[in-house]
């Protein structure tokens with residue numbers, strides 16, 4: 001007899017031995033100058049070091065498989081590679097080694113929505129909806145729901161003001177509300193909930209659960225362990241770019257909390273990129 005549980009586990013994201021390396025130009029002599037840039041173009045074959053290129057190995061040999069209906073929390077201290085990994089899953093960063101396979105279109109919250117600061121919140125709801133592939137009719141039908149969910153208009157008519165006038169929390173709330181209006185195959189959320197107040201966080205957590213139930217996969221990066229506990233049943237712990245643990249949220253968070261409480265992390269996990277300029 002076929003194993004019905006296994007039959008239902010449909011993979012949505014597979015990361016297979018993924019390495020991601022940033023290259024920071026202009027860290028050697030003559031950095032940033034036009035001559036240095038020209039030299040880099042002319043002498044492509046010379047070593048990166050000689051060309052003043054510094055490598056930041058942000059994600060190291062990471063492998064995991066995510067399935068339909070899962071909400072997965074990504075945890076780790078500052079600079080451990082969480083955002084980098086999400087951006088690569090979204091297809092926004094190339095991988096150095098390994099492969100990322102996705103089943104369905106991943107949407108990275110805030111980036112795919114392509115919102116514009118000079119436009120009003122109202123116009124951005126339409127723009128964001130169109131950017132996510134919704135029709136004008138669909139957007140019109142869901143407009144009020146999006147605005148109500150964001151809570152932008154709770155303290156006045158802010159939705160008709162340009163988005164650049166919003167606080168960072170208000171902007172994040174509107175971005176989340178637009179992105180959450182659509183059902184996603186794979187929704188990647190990077191710290192978007194952290195800036196919202198508690199009541200908005202509760203609404204968002206509820207919406208994340210609904211998105212999961214609609215058979216999508218949700219990845220959530222946040223430093224709020226409480227949000228991960230409330231929303232995700234699985235967690236991936238990245239530290240210095242390495243996947244230290246992958247398992248049930250409670251187990252992973254317990255180990256992570258031991259790590260952050262006792263053994264204090266010493267600054268950024270990977271070498272910080274060189275500062276621009278002098």
Ligand SMILES: Nc1ncnc2c1ncn2[C@@H]1O[C@H](COP(=O)(O)OP(=O)(O)OP(=O)(O)O)[C@@H](O)[C@H]1O
Pocket residue numbers: 022023024056057058076077078079080081082083084085268269270271272273
């Ligand atoms: N554009 C970039 N160029 C060069 N290095 C980068 C760039 N973006 C991130 N890094 C480096 O990659 C490493 C991982 O950064 P990343 O932002 O993925 O970490 P994170 O776990 O999301 O951190 P945080 O919790 O602080 O948001 C860090 O060492 C960081 O300095």
